[in-house]
Amino acid sequence: MVRTVCQGTWLLLALCLTHVCGAVEEGTVADVSALGGEGVIARATSDALAVQRYRRGIQGILLFMESRPGLFPKEPDHVAPLLTREQREAVRALWGRLFDYYLGLDAIGRFHGRFHALGEKEQRQAAFVVAYAAFLAQYRFALDFIDRASPNPSLDTLLNEAIPHLGLPGKTYARFKFRYLNVARATEFVALKATAKVLGAARVASPLQQGMAEDSAFIWQMGRGQGHVLTGKNAIDIVKGLGFTAWLPVQTGVAEWMGDTKVWRSGRSLITAEQTHRALALLEPGDVLFERREWHLSNIGIPGFWTHMALYIGTPDQRRAFFDTPGVRDWLTRQEGEDATVDELLQRSFPEAYATLLTPFDDGHQRRVIEAISPGVTFTSFEKTAHADSLAVLRPRLDRVAKAVALVRAFGYAGRPYDYNFDFRTDAALVCSELVFKCYEKGDGSPGLCLPTELVAGRPVTPPNAVVREYGGTDAITSQFDFVLFLDGYERHGRAVVADVAALRLSWRRPKWHVFTRTLPQKE
Numbered sequence: 001m002v003r004t005v006c007q008g009t010w011l012l013l014a015l016c017l018t019h020v021c022g023a024v025e026e027g028t029v030a031d032v033s034a035l036g037g038e039g040v041i042a043r044a045t046s047d048a049l050a051v052q053r054y055r056r057g058i059q060g061i062l063l064f065m066e067s068r069p070g071l072f073p074k075e076p077d078h079v080a081p082l083l084t085r086e087q088r089e090a091v092r093a094l095w096g097r098l099f100d101y102y103l104g105l106d107a108i109g110r111f112h113g114r115f116h117a118l119g120e121k122e123q124r125q126a127a128f129v130v131a132y133a134a135f136l137a138q139y140r141f142a143l144d145f146i147d148r149a150s151p152n153p154s155l156d157t158l159l160n161e162a163i164p165h166l167g168l169p170g171k172t173y174a175r176f177k178f179r180y181l182n183v184a185r186a187t188e189f190v191a192l193k194a195t196a197k198v199l200g201a202a203r204v205a206s207p208l209q210q211g212m213a214e215d216s217a218f219i220w221q222m223g224r225g226q227g228h229v230l231t232g233k234n235a236i237d238i239v240k241g242l243g244f245t246a247w248l249p250v251q252t253g254v255a256e257w258m259g260d261t262k263v264w265r266s267g268r269s270l271i272t273a274e275q276t277h278r279a280l281a282l283l284e285p286g287d288v289l290f291e292r293r294e295w296h297l298s299n300i301g302i303p304g305f306w307t308h309m310a311l312y313i314g315t316p317d318q319r320r321a322f323f324d325t326p327g328v329r330d331w332l333t334r335q336e337g338e339d340a341t342v343d344e345l346l347q348r349s350f351p352e353a354y355a356t357l358l359t360p361f362d363d364g365h366q367r368r369v370i371e372a373i374s375p376g377v378t379f380t381s382f383e384k385t386a387h388a389d390s391l392a393v394l395r396p397r398l399d400r401v402a403k404a405v406a407l408v409r410a411f412g413y414a415g416r417p418y419d420y421n422f423d424f425r426t427d428a429a430l431v432c433s434e435l436v437f438k439c440y441e442k443g444d445g446s447p448g449l450c451l452p453t454e455l456v457a458g459r460p461v462t463p464p465n466a467v468v469r470e471y472g473g474t475d476a477i478t479s480q481f482d483f484v485l486f487l488d489g490y491e492r493h494g495r496a497v498v499a500d501v502a503a504l505r506l507s508w509r510r511p512k513w514h515v516f517t518r519t520l521p522q523k524e
Contacts, residue, residue, distance in 0.1 A: 031110070032127045033117035040118060044126035047108045048208050051133050054101040055211055058141045061098055065148050076151045083154050090455065091158055096303055098145065099168065102138060109134035125204045132192050132201060133208040133215075139189060140215035142180035143222045164511060189219060269293070270389040270489035270496040280368075280382055282484055283393065285314040285322050286403030288436055289369065290464055292390035294491060303454075304465025305510040306392070309433045310371035310385050313407055316343050316358075318368075323404055331401045331445060342404050346411050353379075353414035370410045372435045376417045389489035390496065392504050394471060394481035402446035406439040413438070433462045449480050465508050472505035 032040055065072040071087055083091070108130060115127035149155045159173035179185060193216065196202065202209070291308040314322065323342045332340045336348075347354040357379050361367050365381035373380075396403065413435060433451075442448030452470045453460045471481055488499035488507070 031114045032112045033114045037120060037123060040123040041126055044112065044130050047112065047130045048133070048206055050104065051108060051130060051137060051208060052211065054104045055137045055141075057101045058098065058137065061094055061101075062141065062144055062148065064094065065145075071152065072148050072155075073151045077153065081152065081154055083158065088158060091155060092163060093303065093454070095159055095173075096163065099172075100303075105134040105138050109138070121199075125199055125201060126206075128195070128199055129201050129204050129206050129208060129212075132196055133206075133212050135188070135192060136212050136215035136219070139180060139185060140218045142176065143219065146177055146180065147222075164509075269387045270491070270494065271386060271391055271487050272496070273383070275487055275496060275498075276383055276386045279386065279391065279393070279485055279487065283312050283314070283368075283382070284395065285312060285319050286396060286398070286400075286406055287312040287484060288394050288396065288467075288481070289371075289385065290392040290394070290468060291385065291388045292489065294389045294489070303463050304469075305508055306390075306464040306468050308371070308388075309436045309464045309467070310369050310380075311406070311410055311436055311439060312368060312382065312393070313370055313379075313410065314368055315366050319343055319407075323400055325400050327399060327401050328404055331404065342407065345408065349408065350411040350414065353411050356414070370414065370435070372413075372416075372432045377413045377415060377435060379414065389491070390507075391485070391487045392468070392507070393484035393486075395484050396440060396449055397480055397482060398440075398447065398449070402440075402448070405444050405446040409439045409441075409444075410435065433464050433467070437462045468504065469508040472508055 032043065035043055068090075071083075071091070112127040112131035112134075115124050115131060118124045118127060149159070156173065160171050162168060162170040163172075289310040289312060290306045291310065292306055293308070313319070319342050328342065329339070332342065332345060336345060343354075357367050359367070361379070361381035361384060363381055363384055365383045367379035368382045369380050369385045370377065371380060371385060372378075396406075437451050440446075440449040440451070442450075451462050452466045453462050454466055455461075471479060474480070483501040483504065486499040486501070486504040486507075487496045488503060489496040
């Protein structure tokens with residue numbers, strides 16, 4: 001059933017292509033042609049996995065839409081229904097997640113879009129497959145999303161509203177539809193298909209092949225196979241001219257400069273080593289870290305300004321001194337049946353994790369932090385995790401027994417994989433905020449923290465930004481946390497500055513992709 005693009009006429013819905021994002025200065029965009037031979041293959045391999053993750057994320061969005069027939073009916077509703085507040089919030093959250101995944105796919109497609117500039121055939125093939133897969137996923141799921149949203153006229157109005165905290169202006173959905181229900185996009189699709197044949201892309205061993213085949217078949221079905229018949233040379237010329245342009249109306253240049261590693265400030269963060277060293281002196285075991293990295297695609301799929309959380313556990317000496325209190329000693333005696341320290345309990349209960357903790361991190365520093373990142377739940381150095389662009393630290397208003405319980409739980413999760421499904425209902429894999437959430441759950445002698453949860457695509461999650469938002473809505477009496485520090489990054493000025501609790505309380509309101517919109521506050 002095809003509603004939005006019925007009778008195969010979607011190829012004729014528009015006559016020209018618009019570039020929604022502005023151009024960027026020549027030379028500022030890193031792309032695949034700047035990499036060496038092995039670098040091309042390594043980057044293509046890494047980005048292929050990212051495309052798969054983003055594709056699965058979008059599939060989750062569509063499954064959620066299918067599970068809500070009252071909100072996303074299959075047959076057209078000629079009278080726009082009045083949506084409840086809960087429904088409106090669910091749609092906005094869904095749109096925000098789709099925005100994120102498309103930003104990631106845009107960045108990957110643009111990075112590999114100059115595949116034709118590579119000298120070796122194997123490199124051209126590898127880069128092309130990734131760029132082609134990103135394009136197909138965007139195109140296929142755009143058609144599917146528009147098709148599912150079209151029967152409810154209220155959604156068109158809602159999706160075109162501005163969403164300030166995402167940095168989305170009004171009419172974003174209209175631009176989205178114009179981009180994908182457009183003859184230029186159809187021409188690019190056919191050109192890429194012809195280019196794939198010329199390059200022998202189907203023979204490239206890639207985990208993306210199955211998804212590409214499914215996406216291509218879906219697009220042909222929606223368009224009834226219409227399009228120009230192109231020669232290989234003409235197809236490549238068209239692909240060069242269209243250049244995997246981005247549609248997203250974020251600040252000019254953001255999508256072009258994004259990558260799964262930094263491409264704008266490669267290897268350098270706004271927070272300096274000196275600031276990290278000074279911050280370290282303020283921390284205690286059990287502190288919760290909130291982090292922001294401007295140029296990382298690891299932000300994809302995580303709503304809001306703050307996109308990462310971690311738990312500070314300290315060093316053996318720091319834990320020994322911090323937990324040397326009558327209350328903790330009594331708790332340890334109940335756990336162990338004899339006098340013990342927290343570290344002795346950790347070592348006996350989790351010998352492998354504890355042995356890992358005692359080894360220096362890759363940067364040579366002590367491991368003082370536990371966090372859930374793409375390799376899984378792992379111990380890292382504070383210097384590594386604070387290599388960020390903004391950093392905040394909040395201290396739970398709990399006694400030291402509750403913090404000892406949190407650390408013991410954290411060690412129990414060490415080594416578990418990262419949860420790319422963002423599903424808090426299982427402990428088999430965890431995301432960053434889920435680790436903190438479960439370490440500070442009520443139980444085992446701890447009153448715990450009551451961290452906010454939100455439904456995203458029907459699943460309960462605790463976005464880091466939501467925790468800061470709740471903190472911002474409390475005062476010195478009602479808060480669950482005490483303020484420790486806030487290092488606030490300013491992209492325009494290339495540095496982070498020490499900010500106060502008032503600034504942190506408002507930080508959750510910032511647009512997610514805001515990097516060029518802020519200037520340093522004026523000194524009085």
